[in-house]
Amino acid sequence: MRSISILAGLAVALVFPAWAQGLPRDAAVNAAAPNKTLEPRVVTNSGRLEWLPHAHNLTPWPTLSHEDRRPAPKPRKVRLAGPLDGDAARGRDIAVRPDKGYCIACHQIPGEEWPGTVGLDLRGFKQRQYADAAVYQQIFDARVNHAQTVMPPYGTNNILSEQEIRDLVAFLQSLE
Amino acid sequence: MKRIALLLWLSLGLPLAGANDAHREYDAMETYEPHVRGDQSLSGSYKHWAHPGKLDWRLAGNPEENWKLNWKFMDPPFNASVHGGHFALDRGEELFRELNAKARFARCLGAGKDGLKGLRARYPQYRADLKRIAGLEEVIEYCAAREGRVLQNGSYDNSAVSLYVASKSNGMPMRVDVGKGVMRDAFERGRKLFHTRAGKLHLACSSCHTHKVGLQLRGSVITTPYGDAVHYPVYRTRYFLQSLHLRFAECNLDTRTQPLVPGSRAYTDLEVFMTALSNGYPVTVPSERD
Numbered sequence: 001m002r003s004i005s006i007l008a009g010l011a012v013a014l015v016f017p018a019w020a021q022g023l024p025r026d027a028a029v030n031a032a033a034p035n036k037t038l039e040p041r042v043v044t045n046s047g048r049l050e051w052l053p054h055a056h057n058l059t060p061w062p063t064l065s066h067e068d069r070r071p072a073p074k075p076r077k078v079r080l081a082g083p084l085d086g087d088a089a090r091g092r093d094i095a096v097r098p099d100k101g102y103c104i105a106c107h108q109i110p111g112e113e114w115p116g117t118v119g120l121d122l123r124g125f126k127q128r129q130y131a132d133a134a135v136y137q138q139i140f141d142a143r144v145n146h147a148q149t150v151m152p153p154y155g156t157n158n159i160l161s162e163q164e165i166r167d168l169v170a171f172l173q174s175l176e
Numbered sequence: 177m178k179r180i181a182l183l184l185w186l187s188l189g190l191p192l193a194g195a196n197d198a199h200r201e202y203d204a205m206e207t208y209e210p211h212v213r214g215d216q217s218l219s220g221s222y223k224h225w226a227h228p229g230k231l232d233w234r235l236a237g238n239p240e241e242n243w244k245l246n247w248k249f250m251d252p253p254f255n256a257s258v259h260g261g262h263f264a265l266d267r268g269e270e271l272f273r274e275l276n277a278k279a280r281f282a283r284c285l286g287a288g289k290d291g292l293k294g295l296r297a298r299y300p301q302y303r304a305d306l307k308r309i310a311g312l313e314e315v316i317e318y319c320a321a322r323e324g325r326v327l328q329n330g331s332y333d334n335s336a337v338s339l340y341v342a343s344k345s346n347g348m349p350m351r352v353d354v355g356k357g358v359m360r361d362a363f364e365r366g367r368k369l370f371h372t373r374a375g376k377l378h379l380a381c382s383s384c385h386t387h388k389v390g391l392q393l394r395g396s397v398i399t400t401p402y403g404d405a406v407h408y409p410v411y412r413t414r415y416f417l418q419s420l421h422l423r424f425a426e427c428n429l430d431t432r433t434q435p436l437v438p439g440s441r442a443y444t445d446l447e448v449f450m451t452a453l454s455n456g457y458p459v460t461v462p463s464e465r466d
Contacts, residue, residue, distance in 0.1 A: 026440035028425065037434055040330060040425055042416040045267060047326045047333040049438070058434040061376045062200065064369050064442045071198040072373060105394045117392040118384070148204060150388065152377040159376060159432075 024065035061157065075143035076156045080133040084166055091171025094164050101139075101160055101168060106151075110175060119151065125175040135169045203371040203382045208401075210354045210363065210452035215402035219389040221246055222402065228460055229253055243390065243397035251407055251460040261339065261411030261462025264332070268340030271333055275323050284319035285312075285341065292344035296459050297351050300448050302358050309362050311447045313338050313409075313419050314439045330438035335409035335417045342409075345459040350406050354452045366449025369442055370401070375433025381446075405447065406454035407463035414466075420447055 023029060028038045028051060037054040062070045095103040096112055104112050106119035137144060140155030154160045160168070208214055215222035224235060225248040235241045236249035249255060275281040287295055299312040306318065313329045316337050320327035327334040354363035370381045384393065385401045392398075408420040418426070421438035424446060428435040436443055 023434075024436075026436045026442070028435045028437050039429055039435070040422055040438075042330070042332050042335075042418065042422070044332050044416070047320075047328060047331050049328045049331040054429065056432065058376060058429075058432055061378075061432075061434065062374050063434045063436060064372060064374050064428070064446075065436055066365075066441050066445075069198050072200050072378065074199055114395040115392070116394055118388050118398075143201075150379065150383040152379065157376050157378060 022070075023059055024063060024067035026065050026067065027059070027063055029059060073153065073156045075147070075153070076141045077144050078137055078140045078155065080136040084132050084136075084170060086163075086166035086168070086170025088167070088170040088174040090164075091167035091169070091174075094160065094168055095171060100164070101154065103168070122172060122175060125172045127176075132169055132173065135172055136165060139165050139168055201373040201378070202368070203373070203380045203387065205368070205371050206382065206386055208367060208449075208453060210352075211455045212350075212403045212453065212457040214453065215400045218386065218402065219400040221390075221400055225403065228458060240397075243399050246399050246403055247465060248403075248460075250465055251463045255464060257464075259411050259413070259462070259464050260415065260417065261464060264336040264409075264411060264417045265339050265343055265462050267333070268336035268338070268343075271327075271337050272340050275320055275325060275337070278323075281319055281323055284322060285315055292341050294345050294348055296338075296342040296345040297348050300352065300362075300444060300451060308441075309358060309444055309448060311421070311439075311444055312341065313421065314444070316341075317439070328438075330419050330422045332417050335419045338419065339409050339417070339461055342459055342461045346461060347458045349456050349458050350451060350454045352448065352451050352455060354448065359448065362445045362448040363452055365442075366445040366447070369446050370449060375428065375431050377431050377433070379431045379433075381427070401450060402453045403457045404454065405450040406457045407460055407465075409461075411462055411464050412466070413464055420450070 028040070029036045030038055030051070030053070033053050035053055035055065035057040037056065037058045038051040039054040041050040041052050043050050062068050062072050094100040095109055103109065103122070104115055106116035108115035108117070108121040108123055110123045141153040142149040142151040143153060152159055155162065155165055213222060221244045224232065224244045225246045228248055228251060231245055231249055231254045235245050236254065242249060272281070282292060285295060286298070286301070296312060299315070300309050302308070303310050303315065310318070313334050316334050317327050317329045327337065352359070354360050373380045373383070381401070384398045388398050389400050390397060405420055408418070408423065410418050412418050419438060421443045424443050425435035425438070
């Protein structure tokens with residue numbers, strides 16, 4: 001009896017780390033596909049569900065699976081080094097594009113229709129007189145300022161590059 | 177015996193304990209009433225959609241106000257148009273007759289003396305034969321397999337059968353008992369998942385659907401989680417039939433989170449949670465959503 005339980009325990013200990021540190025088994029992925037992540041496609045009048053390659057690899061971030069033991073990236077405090085060197089025109093583009101910052105989903109931006117109302121109204125942002133470094137931190141990882149924020153950590157989670165965040169800061173600071 | 181238990185604990189418990197230390201973040205954990213009226217203390221929109229037959233057409237016609245109807249203006253009887261959900265319903269009826277030729281399929285789904293009537297209102301439920309809680313679509317896949325047919329969870333034909341079964345409960349209030357035992361545990365796990373931050377955008381369901389209800393995300397207004405699961409499977413006007421688990425996968429993809437497969441334990445727990453938040457609301461299919 002004891003040897004069985006030891007063997008069972010060993011088997012669990014050996015098998016467990018294989019998936020404990022990686023993707024959960026119930027994630028919709030194809031490990032051989034370039035982006036790994038799959039998306040479902042419903043085929044009319046068929047008993048089979050089709051899975052297509054998704055445009056982005058979403059596997060590096062934790063899922064809702066009970067098996068997922070991977071950590072979420074912790075809040076990261078950053079320092080804006082050197083001159084801002086951001087491009088406000090590029091920043092606007094990043095702010096409205098769904099595949100970039102898509103700030104417009106939650107925030108009002110002058111000159112853009114159908115703004116979101118979840119976040120701060122960004123019209124006249126310059127008048128708030130925030131330091132560049134503070135705005136940079138807020139976009140990079142807003143959790144440092146407010147633990148329960150719904151604002152995604154754009155820098156920490158590699159949603160935007162450091163230069164793209166600099167461009168966004170330049171854009172925001174240009175809003176009279 | 178004690179030593180064996182200790183060994184088991186050491187071999188099972190230690191790696192689990194270590195893994196559970198992984199840093200995850202959660203929204204402020206709210207409480208929810210497992211009944212549709214719980215919305216009164218969340219968004220307060222319930223009074224506008226409590227009675228499917230008495231929706232205010234003025235709210236329905238106003239894009240800034242129609243969120244208060246929780247999209248029920250796309251459900252029958254307010255929405256009397258013929259759409260893809262009706263074709264799916266016909267397909268579902270045909271498939272059901274084939275599957276149930278030997279009268280075993282309906283029994284496998286859990287039909288009693290009332291046949292399919294009221295069956296949808298009792299799912300998800302614990303299935304002794306599966307030794308776990310399952311949603312209706314998971315059970316349809318299982319019971320179809322026993323008849324030699326492949327009806328994968330989330331496939332059109334599976335959802336079509338689910339829609340047909342649900343149509344036999346039309347007008348009957350959802351009643352999923354999450355008051356005790358494994359169902360209560362599943363509800364609690366679902367509630368926790370609802371508040372669990374995940375994915376590249378680091379969002380939880382509750383980040384928007386509990387804490388930002390009524391606010392705008394670009395052109396859409398965020399609606400309440402109450403009374404939402406009851407109209408699934410739903411016909412999406414971008415031309416496909418969608419089960420609740422596939423909707424969860426879509427929500428995940430929309431927030432740049434790796435989706436799970438239909439029938440996964442996490443999605444089933446979320447289904448238990450979301451369905452309990454529809455308790456008391458009448459089954460209304462076939463429904464449409466944008």
